[in-house]
Amino acid sequence: MAEWFTPQELAGLPGMPGSPQKVRDRLQKILDADRKKWRKRVGTKAIEYHIDLLPAETRAYLAEQELVAVAAQLSEPTRATLALPARAAPTPAVAPATDRRELVSVESPVARATTEQRAILTARKVVIGHIERLARDQGCSTRAACTVFLSRARSGDLSTEVLGVLRRTQAPQGRKSADGLPSLPTLQRWIGLKTQRGADALLPADTSTPDFTERPWHPVVRTLYCRPQKPTVRSVYEQMQVEWRPEWGFPPGAPAPSYQQVLRYLQKLSESDKMRGRYQGSALRAKKFYQHRDAEGLQPWDLVHADGWNTHFRAPHPVMGEPVTYEVWHFHDVATRYVTPMSIGLTENTDVILDGLKECIRFGGVPAVLQTDSTRSIKNDRVKSEQFDGLASRLGLEIKHPAEVGNSQANGIAENFNTWLDRESRALATYQNPKGMDELAYKRVGRIYKGMTKARRAGDLESAHALKLQAQREGRGLVFETWQQACDWIHALEEKWNNHPHRSLPKVRGADGRRVHMTPAQALQAARVAGWSPVVMTEDELRDAFRLHVIKTVRRGAVSAYAGQRYRCIELDHLEGTDVLVAIDADEYRHVWIKHLDGRLIARAELVEASGYITQTLADAAREKRASAQIRRRERQIEQIEQRTAPPALEHHGGEVFEIPTDLVQQRPELEVVARVAEVVPQQAPDEPEGMDDFDRYCLQLAHERKAAKVAQEQAELAEMSARLERERREAGESTGDYIRPAMGDFDFY
Structure with missing residues (x-):
């Protein structure tokens, strides 16, 4: 990788100004601390700056571009396995007229020195001080003072303390004298260094610092090693032998490095550079710095975090009875960590999320801000429409998502609750987390559980009960026989969570006199006592707010709400060709509510039944639509199996x-x-x-x-x-x- 860059090459890169002149001005200020980091390009008048002067963001970008360039030289099979950075080209940065951004200070060599090096530096300063004082008192040159000082040391005229300091001036590396004392030329050289460059120049060289000089084959090793497959050093070495090119050698044409050279280079490489590529998304973010937050100053229901959890256990389907997993959505008040009644469904969809939000509002009122992951079940016109027909606008609710998609740590309160739910699920015989369940026991319990559901469907309750006991013995846990049993068990977890001390809440003195953290229920009760009251909605207002609102045009005194079903009232005769809001109850098909576009209620329209058509609720229509999609997916799977077999x-x-x-x-x-x-x-x-x-x-x-x-x-x-x-x-x-x-x-x- 190149180490020297001109201002024209650096302008517009991440972390750098947009113009070459501003790049030159910024780096020139840093050069005041270190004059060895710039040079003139050979054959031109251009000034080049060393990569060590650049910000970390700029160096990271240059390293990524080097990996992309190296990957382009590898063979096609190898290049297909690489995790190349998908980073957009940098856009020129426009600095303000008064650019007062803080510059990164360069640490002094003393600050980076070891304890032993600083001790040697102190000893040399003390010795040089004695010599300068001797020259000043005797009125002689520094050379004569050095000679007299060494003579007194060898003759024993110096005190034991000063002689010990003189012996400590010797660095561990280098040749040692017979008496362990520095020579006359060494003392003179130290005095010259102090005079020319200051006392810190007496710091001994650090020979233990690894050599970080970039070799042509270093980017190849990084490219092959930083992959999500997490290859071993041995496999990287063997693959590099296959892909080796003479121009990668140092000097060019040299043979490929040995395994030990590759290993030593990877040991010198920083852990953050090695993790980038081997880990991605949330896995990489979990190993990097995060900004911790607290709920100081928040009132209950100021901020609510929500997330979904696909159960790590199987339970009966509500209709068919076959073992399936559930989708559970939970809502957390950040100030008190209180969990409202959870909603349970079979898949993640808008209906399940809105059911949980309805319970959250029914319990604690309308939250000021709701934060969820960036899921399409929330980011749709039904919920977040900017128009008046969106649920968020009707409730006066602000919905936010993490600024970066896939940043699960931003919703950490709900994510931690998912982990807690997983731990609680280990009490069930049908627990199926692959990281925490024996695979053989999981399969055995699965076969028994399927036999139990078949027996229940056939009406053989005696055999079903016997198989349930067998599944409990094999899985060493509980087994649910019905959908209701599973829902009751999930809802029981809400009470357990809300009545258990939470470490993010303040401490209070318990019944036994010890100070313990408050429970979410206690924190919520304390807020009520302090004067907090929820933004309450009546049951009628809540039902109306959560009805699906769609814009329809009145045609021939009726509106077609959904699934071809037409609804009519006498008031619609006066609104022919006008757009109106139609409020639909998901579980009611007999009538809908007609409103003006500003939300004022017009009337309730009744269903106009037509012979030959099946009347159904919106919920039935949605279930039928999802079932059709599932059937199509199964048919495609059957076709694939037919083709394979x-x-x-x-x-x-x-x-x-x-x-x-x-x-x-x-x-x-x-x-x-x-x-x-x-x-x-x-x-x-x-x-x-x-x-x-x-x-x-x-x-x-x-x-x-x-x-x-x-x-x-x-x-x-x-x-x-x-x-x-x-x-x-x-x-x-x-x-x-x-x-x-x-x-x-x-x-x-x-």
Whole structure:
């Protein structure tokens, strides 16, 4: 990687001003502390600055660009596995007229020195002070004073303390004298350094500092090592041997570095540079600095954090009874850490989130700010529309998301609660977190649990109870038999959380006299006593606010709200062609509420039933839509399994083939098709692929059944055609003695 850059090359990069002149001005101020970091470019008058003068952000950007350039030189298979930085090109920075940004100060060498080096520096300063005092008192030169000082040291005329300090001036490295004392030229050199560059110049050189000089092959090692697959040093070394190019050597043309050289370089590389690429997103952010926050000054329901959690256990489906996972949404008041009643569904969707928000408002009033992840279930027109028909505008609620997508730490209160829910779920036999559950026990409990649900659907309650006990013994935990049992267990966790001390809350003196942290319930009660009161909404206002509001146009005295269902009231006759707001209750299909665009209620419109159409609620329509999407996904999976397991084209098995008279074929052309059809020979089902679960096995069986049904249908059609032709020949009075049924040859039914 290059180490010297001109202002023109640095202008506009991250962390640098937008113009070369401002870059020069900024770096020139830093150069006052270190004059060795600039030079003139050979053959030109351009000034170059060393990379050590640049801010950390600029150095990081230059390093990333170097990795991209190196990756372009690697082979295609290797380049496909690399985690290259997806960073946009820098935009020129426009500095204000009065640019007073604080410059990064350069630390002095003494500040970076070790304890031993600083002790040697102090000893040398003391010795130089004695020599200068001797020269001043005797009126002689410093050389004569050094000679007298060394003579007294060797003759024993110096005190024990001064002699000990003189011996400590020697650095660990270098040649040692016989008596352990510095030589005359050494003392003179120290005096010259102090005179020319100051007392800090007496600091001994640090030979323990690694050599950070950039070699041409260093970016190659970083590129191959910083990958999400987390390769070992040995694999990086072996891959570099395969990809090696002569221009990467040092000097150019030198052979590839040894394994020990690669290992030593990676040991010198900073941990942050090694983690960038091996970890991404939240995993990388969890290892970097974060800004901690506190809730000082917040009142209850000023800020509410919400998040969803896909249960790490299986429980019965509310309708089918089969084991599935649930989606749980929980809402947390940041000031008190109180958790309101959670909403439970099967998938993350807007209905589940809004049910949880409704319970949050019903319990503690309308929050001032609601913070959630950047999910489409919230970021949609139904919730966050900037118009008057959005839920947030109707509630007077501000919804925020983390500034950076994927920054789960920004919603850490809710994320930590997810971790707590996972720990509580370990009391269940159907716990399925792959990091905390034995895989064999998980599969065994899963088979027993599926058998229990089948027995319950069949009405065999005795067998279902026996299988439940068996699953509890195998999984060493609780087993839910119904949807309601699982919901009751989840809601019981709310009370457990709200009545348990939380470390972010203040301490109070408990019943036993000890000081303990307050529980969320105690913190909420203390806020009520202090005068806080929620922004209450009546039940009618709450129901109306959470109805789906859509803009519809009045046509022929009615509005089509959803799913082709029309609603009418007499007031709509006066609003022909006008846009109105239609408020729809998700669980009510018989009527909707018609409003003006400013929110004023007009009337309640009743459903106009039409024969031949199925009347349904909005919730039913949404469930039907989701079910159709699930069916389409399953059909695509079945098609993929059919393609993977399709047998090769059927070969002709040499069955007996009979000819049809030519004159008959000329009279009836369709017989030519019959003559070409070959007899279908039943094929043996292919072996079952390894690693198939119950769903894949079911899909494979369904695919075979479909193929068999298709073959049977083709055989039936062929038999019907042959019978019809035979019947027509008999009716025509033709002899059937020379007619023989043709055998079926090669025919692709697939």
